[in-house]
Amino acid sequence: MFKVVSKSTDSRARAGVLTTVHGEIKTPVFMPVGTLGTVKSLSPEELVKCGAQIILGNTYHLYLRPGCEVIERFSGLHRFMNWDGPILTDSGGFQIFSLAKLTKLTEEGVEFQSHIDGSKHLLTPEKAIEIQICLGSDIIMCLDQCIKYPTNLKDTKDAVELTTRWGERCKKEFDKCVNLTSGQALFGIVQGGMFKELREMSADAMAKIGFEGFAIGGLSVGEPKEIMLEMADFTLPKLPESKPKYVMGVGTPKDLVELVSLGADMFDCVLPTRNARNGQLFTKYGPINICNSRFKHDTDPIESGCTCYTCKNFSRAYLRHLYMAKELLAYRLNTVHNIHYYTNLMKHMRNAIKNDAFEAFRKDFYRKQDRRLT
Amino acid sequence: MFKVVSKSTDSRARAGVLTTVHGEIKTPVFMPVGTLGTVKSLSPEELVKCGAQIILGNTYHLYLRPGCEVIERFSGLHRFMNWDGPILTDSGGFQIFSLAKLTKLTEEGVEFQSHIDGSKHLLTPEKAIEIQICLGSDIIMCLDQCIKYPTNLKDTKDAVELTTRWGERCKKEFDKCVNLTSGQALFGIVQGGMFKELREMSADAMAKIGFEGFAIGGLSVGEPKEIMLEMADFTLPKLPESKPKYVMGVGTPKDLVELVSLGADMFDCVLPTRNARNGQLFTKYGPINICNSRFKHDTDPIESGCTCYTCKNFSRAYLRHLYMAKELLAYRLNTVHNIHYYTNLMKHMRNAIKNDAFEAFRKDFYRKQDRRLT
Numbered sequence: 001m002f003k004v005v006s007k008s009t010d011s012r013a014r015a016g017v018l019t020t021v022h023g024e025i026k027t028p029v030f031m032p033v034g035t036l037g038t039v040k041s042l043s044p045e046e047l048v049k050c051g052a053q054i055i056l057g058n059t060y061h062l063y064l065r066p067g068c069e070v071i072e073r074f075s076g077l078h079r080f081m082n083w084d085g086p087i088l089t090d091s092g093g094f095q096i097f098s099l100a101k102l103t104k105l106t107e108e109g110v111e112f113q114s115h116i117d118g119s120k121h122l123l124t125p126e127k128a129i130e131i132q133i134c135l136g137s138d139i140i141m142c143l144d145q146c147i148k149y150p151t152n153l154k155d156t157k158d159a160v161e162l163t164t165r166w167g168e169r170c171k172k173e174f175d176k177c178v179n180l181t182s183g184q185a186l187f188g189i190v191q192g193g194m195f196k197e198l199r200e201m202s203a204d205a206m207a208k209i210g211f212e213g214f215a216i217g218g219l220s221v222g223e224p225k226e227i228m229l230e231m232a233d234f235t236l237p238k239l240p241e242s243k244p245k246y247v248m249g250v251g252t253p254k255d256l257v258e259l260v261s262l263g264a265d266m267f268d269c270v271l272p273t274r275n276a277r278n279g280q281l282f283t284k285y286g287p288i289n290i291c292n293s294r295f296k297h298d299t300d301p302i303e304s305g306c307t308c309y310t311c312k313n314f315s316r317a318y319l320r321h322l323y324m325a326k327e328l329l330a331y332r333l334n335t336v337h338n339i340h341y342y343t344n345l346m347k348h349m350r351n352a353i354k355n356d357a358f359e360a361f362r363k364d365f366y367r368k369q370d371r372r373l374t
Numbered sequence: 375m376f377k378v379v380s381k382s383t384d385s386r387a388r389a390g391v392l393t394t395v396h397g398e399i400k401t402p403v404f405m406p407v408g409t410l411g412t413v414k415s416l417s418p419e420e421l422v423k424c425g426a427q428i429i430l431g432n433t434y435h436l437y438l439r440p441g442c443e444v445i446e447r448f449s450g451l452h453r454f455m456n457w458d459g460p461i462l463t464d465s466g467g468f469q470i471f472s473l474a475k476l477t478k479l480t481e482e483g484v485e486f487q488s489h490i491d492g493s494k495h496l497l498t499p500e501k502a503i504e505i506q507i508c509l510g511s512d513i514i515m516c517l518d519q520c521i522k523y524p525t526n527l528k529d530t531k532d533a534v535e536l537t538t539r540w541g542e543r544c545k546k547e548f549d550k551c552v553n554l555t556s557g558q559a560l561f562g563i564v565q566g567g568m569f570k571e572l573r574e575m576s577a578d579a580m581a582k583i584g585f586e587g588f589a590i591g592g593l594s595v596g597e598p599k600e601i602m603l604e605m606a607d608f609t610l611p612k613l614p615e616s617k618p619k620y621v622m623g624v625g626t627p628k629d630l631v632e633l634v635s636l637g638a639d640m641f642d643c644v645l646p647t648r649n650a651r652n653g654q655l656f657t658k659y660g661p662i663n664i665c666n667s668r669f670k671h672d673t674d675p676i677e678s679g680c681t682c683y684t685c686k687n688f689s690r691a692y693l694r695h696l697y698m699a700k701e702l703l704a705y706r707l708n709t710v711h712n713i714h715y716y717t718n719l720m721k722h723m724r725n726a727i728k729n730d731a732f733e734a735f736r737k738d739f740y741r742k743q744d745r746r747l748t
Contacts, residue, residue: 037695041702044687066670066695073671073691080695082687296440297447313418313456317447321411321440321454328415331702 001185001212002027002244008358012236012263015353018213018244020086020138021183022078023053027244027265028349030256030342031056031088033273036065037081040273041332042339044083049309050336051343054086054138056268059131060095063121064114068134076136088139088268091128091170091189094146094217094249105145107162125169129186133177137184141215142170144189149222156193157201163191164205171209185212187246193218194227196234203238213266214239215246220255229258236263253282253345257365260349261358272338277331279323282341284368290334295320308340309333375559375586376401376618382732386610386637389727392587392618394460394512395557396452397427401618401639402723404630404716405430405462407647410439411455414647415706416713418457423683424710425717428460428512430642433505434469437495438488442508450510462513462642465502465544465563468520468591468623479519481536499543503560507551511558515589516544518563523596530567531575537565538579545583559586561620567592568601570608577612587640588613589620594629603632610637627656627719631739634723635732646712651705653697656715658742664708669694682714683707 006015018025032039032047034055039047047055057077062068074080077087096102096112104111109124128143143166145159167188174186188206192198199216206214216235219228232247236259239245246266247259256267272282279290283303288295290302301311302319310319310333322330352361380389392399406413406421408429413421421429431451436442448454451461470476470486478485483498502517517540519533541562548560562580566572580588590609593602606621610633613619620640621633630641646656653664657677662669664676675685676693684693684707696704726735 036699036701037692038701038703041706043683043703043706065699066691070671070691070695073673074689080689080692082692297444299447309417315448315454317440317444318411318454318456321444325410325439327410327412328702328705329412329417332415332417332706 002242004242006354006356008261008353009356010359011261011362013260013349013353013358014263014265015350016244016265018265020054020185022084022086022138025053025086026350028256028260028346028353029053029266030346031266031268032339032342033058033268033270034081034083035061037062037071037077039335039339040277041328041335044081046309046336047083047339048085050339051347052085052339053343054088055083057087057089057135057137058092058095059089059128059135059141060092060099062089062135063092063131064116068131072134076134078136086138087136089132089135089137089141090248091132091141091143092123093128093144096123097146097148107165109143125166126173129170129173130177133174133182133184136182139213140174140184140186142167142186142188142211144191144217146191146218146221147193149194151193153195153198156191156195156198159193160191160198160202160205163189163202164209167206167209167211171211187211187213187215187244189215189217189248190235190239191218192231192235194223194231196231199231199235200238203235207238207240211243213244213246215248215266216264217248219247220250225255228255229262232259232264233262253342254366254369256342256345257349257362260353261362272342273335276334276338279334281334282338284365285371286369290316290320290323292320302337303341306337306340308337310337310340376616378616380728380730382635382727383730384733385635385736387634387723387727387732388637388639389724390618390639392639394428394559396458396460396512399427399460400724402630402634402720402727403427403640404720405640405642406713406716407432407642407644408455408457409435411436411445411451413709413713414651415702415709418455420683420710421457421713422459424713425721426459426713427717428462429457431461431463431509431511432466432469433463433502433509434466434473436463436509437466437505438490442505446508450508452510460512461510463506463509463511463515464622465506465515465517466497467502467518470497471520471522481539483517499540500547503544503547504551507548507556507558510556513587514548514558514560516541516560516562516585518565518591520565520592520595521567523568525567527569527572530565530569530572533567534565534572534576534579537563537576538583541580541583541585545585561585561587561589561618563589563591563622564609564613565592566609568597568605570605573605573609574612577609581612581614585617587618587620589622589640590638591622593621594624599629602629603636606633606638607636627716628740628743630716630719631723631736634727635736646716647709650708650712653708655708656712658739659745660743664690664694664697666694676711680711680714682711684711684714
């Protein structure tokens with residue numbers, strides 16, 4: 001299912017191919033977030049044109065709205081949202097711990113109240129798997145306990161141990177329920193907060209259970225950037241080399257370059273989409289905010305040479321105008337550019353790895369990012 | 375510039391071609407409203423795919439935001455918003471009377487305060503023309519005084535007379551300023567409220583000044599539907615037969631069918647776009663509201679057989695889900711369908727006129743509209 005095709009000799013960066021029944025994914029890959037069965041403002045065709053190879057759906061959100069009984073009528077999320085490419089769904093755990101009102105955490109699972117209507121639900125490891133199977137996800141994530149930062153060693157260790165036991169239950173449920181011909185894969189999630197010994201313990205435990213891929217959860221939860229990178233640096237080599245390594249919920253363009261150099265293969269983050277809707281646009285010369293008055297009369301595209309639909313057709317002045325007037329098209333054109341920027345950055349990294357020139361790419365990336373856009 | 379190509383023998387419906395430097399427009403035509411240099415939520419390519427031949431821009435809005443000095447950098451609205459087709463702009467009069475705080479109406483023009491920042495402005499007939507020339511509009515509208523409903527005869531007559539004098543000044547300014555090779559055209563506006571004698575007086579006066587086309591303004595301003603149609607029925611034959619006749623700001627699908635049968639050639643209205651954003655979708659079996667719970671599990675498209683992008687790719691259940699979750703894609707997919715519905719209705723009317731079967735078309739239209747969508 002996963003094959004490493006190139007390895008960088010001057011870093012731990014690697015390029016690979018992850019195969020799903022909905023197509024091949026070239027790694028390292030960035031997965032745009034499509035929380036509610038839509039990457040906000042974009043059509044499926046636009047996502048493809050923006051270079052998206054795989055998108056992420058949120059189990060928590062989709063379970064509450066529209067609910068599994070609706071998506072089942074469409075035999076899963078792909079047909080419901082008309083997306084033919086691969087889909088990864090998270091387990092819902094992270095959202096329950098961050099969005100919902102958590103009412104009770106037990107060995108059995110998590111009791112929570114919906115952030116929409118206050119209704120009560122119980123999510124168990126088994127149920128998280130069942131929902132994701134019903135969504136038709138190509139990559140299914142185990143239910144985990146994601147803890148806040150900072151937390152003490154004892155609580156973090158308890159969370160790692162619970163995550164391990166839940167991982168075992170998820171694997172068992174997955175093996176029992178999944179149709180072998182469906183091609184669906186299950187990924188485990190490594191927790192452990194900012195404690196290296198717990199990260200190692202969690203990585204070992206997950207590797208022992210055996211999954212098709214391994215994610216690092218619980219990063220980018222408020223800790224300083226250096227600690228996030230230190231944890232990733234420490235944990236990534238502890239994960240099985242033959243499997244894809246996914247750093248969840250990260251990050252900025254610089255984070256992605258660093259994490260790829262440390263051996264990460266997969267990423268998801270709301271940054272390009274959410275920031276697009278807040279007027280922040282990524283460029284190779286660093287981010288700009290389109291509402292800045294210096295763009296008022298600017299006839300240039302966001303980034304000269306960018307091949308995205310937005311840059312090929314519209315100026316900064318027009319995008320600023322749309323944004324200032326709160327026009328719906330603003331959010332869409334900005335999102336197109338940012339998703340394209342992210343997927344293009346990953347493509348450049350893949351090429352650099354294949355040419356065994358990752359360090360040169362990385363230096364050039366930083367040199368440009370630290371220049372000011374003109 | 376305008377040529378009638380077919381005339382119905384069982385109604386006053388007619389089909390024509392209006393030529394502009396940005397392309398030919400087949401009439402009867404519906405013009406989607408692109409208030410601020412964007413038909414809300416749609417890209418220019420989507421507009422073309424939805425069948426839009428020409429769009430409308432609002433002078434009042436564009437003058438305030440982003441302002442002429444920005445649009446001038448792009449040599450007009452076409453390049454600013456990347457729309458290659460024809461554009462008609464209104465004069466700004468209607469918006470000043472409805473949106474802005476009107477501070478003073480004099481022979482000279484209209485003093486108003488911006489609804490955005492309260493800044494004071496004076497719009498004269500000459501300035502209305504200059505702004506529209508700067509916007510690069512293919513069809514420029516005269517400044518008129520649009521009055522409220524109901525109003526008395528005296529005030530309405532005063533408004534007609536002022537509109538006539540302003541029409542003369544607009545024509546003079548247009549002839550002085552417009553580049554003859556630009557192909558821009560000027561349309562006059564007939565006022566007269568709900569008084570036939572004033573409508574006739576206004577139509578005669580406008581015809582005498584001489585324009586490339588004639589609009590009926592001041593309809594659909596709160597009067598009962600029968601009065602609107604009665605006024606249009608009375609006024610349309612008073613306008614020069616060889617010129618395009620445009621009923622401004624109207625209307626529902628039924629209104630369009632009625633007005634085409636009375637001889638109208640052009641329409642604009644926010645109904646398909648605004649209602650799309652409110653969840654109302656037009657179908658040949660009448661409108662539906664997508665948030666209705668009966669669509670929750672509905673795997674059918676909005677209208678079976680509809681060839682719009684939305685109907686070809688998405689179900690009512692998905693559209694309902696997006697709408698209930700307030701997803702940006704909801705507004706866009708709904709708008710695509712409604713614009714397509716309107717342009718398609720016009721296309722069917724053109725074909726019916728060419729086949730001299732307008733009355734048969736009209737009867738079939740009503741029979742279907744009054745059936746319930748299944």
